[in-house]
Amino acid sequence: MSYWLDAVNIHSLQSPFVYEVYKNVIDKRKRVSADPQIEKIREKFKSSLNVIEVNDLGSGSSIEKSEYRKVTDIASYGVTEKKYSQIMLGLIQYMNFKNVIELGTSLGINTLYLSKPDQTQVTTFEGSTSLVNIATELLNDQRKNVQVVEGNIDTSLPKFLETSPPIDLAFLDANHSYNPTLKYFDLLLGKSHDETCFIFDDIHLSREMNEAWKHIRGHYQVTLTLDLFQIGMVFINPEIRKRHYVLET
Ligand SMILES: C[S@@+](CC[C@H](N)C(=O)[O-])C[C@H]1O[C@@H](n2cnc3c(N)ncnc32)[C@H](O)[C@@H]1O
Incomplete structure (x- = not known):
């Protein structure tokens, strides 16, 4: 059975908030355009011949793994797809969001989208020193409203949230x-407000992530979730009626 058989048609969206978010942020006919300058940077990374040493703190590993990776592979498969970066930028503009957090910077391409509106202050977290160096150089050159926090998010995020x-x-x-x-969701909830939005990447990547997504949907503070297959958007506004939607992008 196709995953998209679950996806709802825009006309069946009963919540006015979801209807407006779909119409203004997600729908490809109205979505904000890709940024040509950022896309040029993505293409430059894609054609890079550089190989870097990445110490990966992700995928549940408690032991730091180091390996050599091609920058072209990271830019091609390891960063957020253009259309989801556009959706995030559209949401920031639509909701007039200011204080934005990104867990996992990688090369900083998606960070460029998140920080495109001058009003945002973006803090992005990365554990791999070589990626921090690449992203910092890029972001320092392009943006004044981004801070890159280096280190394991397990410790850097709670420390950051103490004063954020x-x-x-x-x-x-x-x-x-x-x-x-x-x-991380629990920690971030402690610094949230009614309009806060959480976006989770790779919600259907694995059995573990499917389980995590199920848990998040059932969380007592969560009122609305939008499943876009690759990413899941989560709202906690108590004024929104509790609903879960699967939407086509
Ligand atoms: C999928 S990439 C991020 C992509 C980026 N957000 C984008 O949209 O282009 C995930 C990144 O998270 C970093 N990472 C994973 N676990 C981490 C941890 N515990 N602490 C710090 N960084 C971590 C990895 O080094 C990797 O660069």
């Missing part, structure tokens, strides 16, 4: 496994 203002948007795209996903 409330979070408007959190994009969780680092460690795609059950326990860290729920732990």
